Amino acid sequence: MLFLQSPYSLLFCYIIHLYVILNIGDEYLLIKEGELTVRFENEEHELVSGDALHFSGNTSHSYINSSEEEASFFLLMHYPES
16 A cells, blocks of 8 residues: 655655556556546546546556645556566
């Protein structure tokens, strides 16, 4: 479970995604509490507690917690071996 409280948390997510972004796989996101914006190349999705999202992991994306409240979510990343 990831808790987005600071820019360092977002940096950690970004570094992990740099490692896997070139692999083809799927990501599944479920918001546990709080609010989270998921940004894709030309679109944004505002998610709240209970919302879920599935997308291709090789799509450029980022997670943003623009509220003052803590956001937590479950993230399952499935990247099959070559």
